[in-house]
Amino acid sequence: MTVWDRPEPPTRPVPLDRERIVAAAVALADEGGLEAVSLRKVAARLNAGPMRLYGYISTKQELFDLMVDEVYAEILPEEQPGDWREALSALAHRTRRAALRHEWLADLLGGRPTLGPNGLAVAETTLAALDGIADVDTGMRAVETLSAYFTGAIRREIANLRAERATGLSKRDWQHASGPHVTRMLATGRFPALAKAVYDGTDVDAEASFATGLDWVLDAVAAKLTRP
Amino acid sequence: MTVWDRPEPPTRPVPLDRERIVAAAVALADEGGLEAVSLRKVAARLNAGPMRLYGYISTKQELFDLMVDEVYAEILPEEQPGDWREALSALAHRTRRAALRHEWLADLLGGRPTLGPNGLAVAETTLAALDGIADVDTGMRAVETLSAYFTGAIRREIANLRAERATGLSKRDWQHASGPHVTRMLATGRFPALAKAVYDGTDVDAEASFATGLDWVLDAVAAKLTRP
DNA sequence: GAAGGGGAAATACAGTGTATCGACATGATG
DNA sequence: CATCATGTCGATACACTGTATTTCCCCTTC
Incomplete structure (x- = not known):
């Protein structure tokens, strides 16, 4: 053979x-x-x-959980800057950039508690950044408030990005010219404040909008930290 | 016959x-x-x-869009209070309560632009509350920041609620006693700040936490409004 | 060599969103 | 009153999903 x-x-x-x-x-x-x-x-x-x-x-959900934790590894900063404000700001921006690289993250963000090793590590370094600056409770409240903000902001940004992509229209075009439905609604005059916002508002790019909102929230946090 | x-x-x-x-x-x-x-x-x-x-x-997505807009009808306040701060706060709380009545809303919140009649109406009254108080751009930034916050906060709250329900453990129990995975992780000592937060933090109920975070963000908005 | 055990794969099932198509009640037209 | 066109509804079909169960075969151990 x-x-x-x-x-x-x-x-x-x-x-x-x-x-x-x-x-x-x-x-x-x-x-x-x-x-x-x-x-x-x-x-x-x-x-x-x-x-x-x-x-x-x-279960498939668990696969999603693992995927999210995998991305948290990208979010985890390699070395922490000294300033708490820089640290929190960096966390927000790193999360946002991760979501822009992996748009599906927006669908999962905030959907379930993040208990994976990388998620916990991110939580750790975030809380550590406030160590000594604030008592435990205000620290937690600060982190929760901040992450609620950037979670929501990121989701909206990705949602808008997809909508623009789907209609093939930039936000500006969509508001001003075409976008039949919205234009028609605004033309009814039932939404004067909204119409003014849409037509008179200067359009800033997404990153700048994210950053200013972030700054506001950080200002608020700063105010609470100094005054216990 | x-x-x-x-x-x-x-x-x-x-x-x-x-x-x-x-x-x-x-x-x-x-x-x-x-x-x-x-x-x-x-x-x-x-x-x-x-x-x-x-x-x-x-498409099924469109059905979801209609469902969300239906709930926005519940969120729309019947009459607007005079104070801008009350108005924005009311919007946040009404959205939260709607999500507690319809938990599935948390899965959809922020997922797509809300272009339905009720969604637009909510946007209108919200922007109208800031009319005259701030210029168009800061007004939009304020609304965006605020809604990013409460969107994220609501999603997290519902996510935690589901997790507690699924494990049958209250957050307190889960953190302190059972919750094998988290307890084990914290016991490793690799997450000191997190461990301190979990063990030393006083647990406040979800509504209070939501409200304080909301107040912080509103404080931040107030600060930007007065100083153009 | 035989028997047993464990893990991979095949099969199965109940369900999904959506495209296509045939039939049939309805309204218009002769 | 009869016929035809029309448009809408339901049945059928398809490709696919997450997951339970069963089958099979290779490796290990006697």
Whole structure:
């Protein structure tokens, strides 16, 4: 019996771990959004059967949790600046940039408590930045308020970005010329304040808007820190 | 040929409109969350075939948009108080309470631009509250900042609420005693600031936390309004 | 060599959003 | 009154989803 007659030994299944799985899922989501992530496609990308993933996660939600924590690794700053304000500001901006790299993050942000190692690490360094500056309670309140702000702001920014992309219109064009529905509504005169805002408002770019809102919130935090 | 032999005339299809459809969808979502909303189930609740809905909406996303706008009708205040600060605060609290009544709103909040009639009406009254107090640009920035805050805060609150419900543990219990994963992580000593926050922090109820964060942001807005 | 165990894969199921198509009640027209 | 066009509704179909269950086969251990 020659070599040719003997069948090749069966290919061992490719080794798997959460890291690989999450990487595949993130890649899929980066390319086609969250809805492009299906267990079948993730598994296929790893040359594995779908059910194999259930050894590493027990539900699709858990895969999302892992994906979010993976991105928190990008958000975690390598070294902390001394100033608490810089630290918090950096956290906000890093989160925003991460969401711009992985737009699907906006869909998940704030959706579930972040209990993964990187999420906890981010929480740690954030709270640590306020250590000694404020008592525990005001510190927590500050972090919560700030993160509520940038979570919401990021979500809105991504939402607008998608809307512009979908209609093919820049925000300015959309407001001024085309955007049939909104234009028609504004023309009814039932929304004078809104109309004024839309037509008289100077359009600032998203980053600047994010930054000024952030500054306001940081100002508020600063005011509470100094006065216990 | 008697009456009994003749078949009854065919039952006319039940009349339908967006209002009925949205009401059915909202009811479904209130009972079982957003994932309980399927076009088939919505249609079934209206004694109609699934495909019939496509005369009124062209995609499931649009149904969600209509649902959100429906809730904005609850958020819209009946009469506006004079003070801008009261007005903005009321908007935030009304949105929060709406989300507590319809928890699925948290999943949709900030996810897409709100262009429905009620959403626009809310935007209108909100901007109107700042009319004369601030120039257009700072007014918009104020509204955006504030709504980013409460959007994020509401999402987190609902997320925590669900997590507590799922584990059957109150936040306090979860942090202190059981919650194996978090407890173990904190015990490693790698998260000292976080551990201090968890163990030394006094737990305030969600509404109070929401309100203080809101006050901070409103303070910040007030500071920017007075000083142009 | 035989038996057992464990993990991967195949199959199965109930459900999803949406496209397509056939039938049929209705209103217009002869 | 008969016929035809029209438009709408429902049935069917399709590709896909998350997940439970079953089947199978390789490796280890006697």
